[in-house]
Amino acid sequence: MKNKEIGVYVHIPFCKQKCYYCDFISYCNKDNLIDDYVKAVKKEIRMQNIQSQITTVYIGGGTPSYIDSKYIVEIIEEIKKKNISKRPEITIEVNPGTATKEKLKNYKKCGINRLSIGLQSAQDEILKEIGRIHNFEQFLETYQRARKVGFKNINVDLILGIPNQRIKDLKNSLEKIIELQPEHISVYSLIVEDGTPIANKIEKGELELPDEDTERNMYWYVKNTLELNGYIHYEISNFAKKGRESKHNKNCWNQNQYFGFGVAAHSYRDITRYSNTEKIEEYIKNVMTERLDRNRIIHEIQKEYDAEKEYMLLGLRKIEGINISEFKLKFGDNPIYLFRNELKKLTDEGLIIVDEDYIRLTNKGIDLANLVWEEFV
Numbered sequence: 001m002k003n004k005e006i007g008v009y010v011h012i013p014f015c016k017q018k019c020y021y022c023d024f025i026s027y028c029n030k031d032n033l034i035d036d037y038v039k040a041v042k043k044e045i046r047m048q049n050i051q052s053q054i055t056t057v058y059i060g061g062g063t064p065s066y067i068d069s070k071y072i073v074e075i076i077e078e079i080k081k082k083n084i085s086k087r088p089e090i091t092i093e094v095n096p097g098t099a100t101k102e103k104l105k106n107y108k109k110c111g112i113n114r115l116s117i118g119l120q121s122a123q124d125e126i127l128k129e130i131g132r133i134h135n136f137e138q139f140l141e142t143y144q145r146a147r148k149v150g151f152k153n154i155n156v157d158l159i160l161g162i163p164n165q166r167i168k169d170l171k172n173s174l175e176k177i178i179e180l181q182p183e184h185i186s187v188y189s190l191i192v193e194d195g196t197p198i199a200n201k202i203e204k205g206e207l208e209l210p211d212e213d214t215e216r217n218m219y220w221y222v223k224n225t226l227e228l229n230g231y232i233h234y235e236i237s238n239f240a241k242k243g244r245e246s247k248h249n250k251n252c253w254n255q256n257q258y259f260g261f262g263v264a265a266h267s268y269r270d271i272t273r274y275s276n277t278e279k280i281e282e283y284i285k286n287v288m289t290e291r292l293d294r295n296r297i298i299h300e301i302q303k304e305y306d307a308e309k310e311y312m313l314l315g316l317r318k319i320e321g322i323n324i325s326e327f328k329l330k331f332g333d334n335p336i337y338l339f340r341n342e343l344k345k346l347t348d349e350g351l352i353i354v355d356e357d358y359i360r361l362t363n364k365g366i367d368l369a370n371l372v373w374e375e376f377v
Contacts, residue, residue, distance in 0.1 A: 011262035020131035097134035321360025
């Protein structure tokens, strides 16, 4: 591969219980497959010819902390046999209901240096409403345990726009998190996916979402409060202390390449975006019989113009926006000329600012980001 650096994503699809809003590929009734699945993931990693240097690893799910930590250690050790940088960023997602002290110690020992803890809310009644398996006290114990074990780079996830969530609930959650001083905070708006338990309850009128104005007020309260407390807003949903931005996610937003391992895992290599099958038994069988091609679902083979549009879409997720010089260096084109019609429309609508160096969202553009991104789909 031509790229000098690359990321790795590993999907662990097992859960104790599926959250009511989740539509990711995950299973809470297939523990009997864990051992075979991990063997398949390790074999898939071994079979992949990775010539570029791995600089970031992200283990997501599902709930990676649900399975025995020995499996996570085995996967990390397999990745380390590849061309991995001396100081990679290695992240694992953990659920406060499953992250024991022993697991955290084993993560740290094998080289994992960044935790992403899914809190979502500090209100126990809200956590129960959305199907989380933990309460706030368990989150607190997990966070303090992680610090004692030696983790110095921790992200905490929060969700806004949850049914029955009030601004005062969000304020309370934010105050409690800021007091802990994690290095990174991700704040996502709830996306209600068809077919999920939460969508069904909303449809029946059993739950009510906050109105659009309330949700936007929540977002701006979060943004202003975190910035006042020393966090840098560097991407639509992400805030970090200086130098603590997620390298793995930044690489994705900068359209850098990555390998995905495991069921339903996505990859971006050269000009191709593809994923593995979503059927876990099929995934295991194909890997163990060395038929990786049977797992692969091609989503897009990009032409240059498609790659340029995607670069704009991803770049406009970042608060700093798109560096015009970097675009020219990457593609040999000037985005201001190439997308002159789209940029004029968005500028006239007050959604973006274009200056000599950057193309970025305005505050209005942040609120209506989906409209901006649609111009580059």
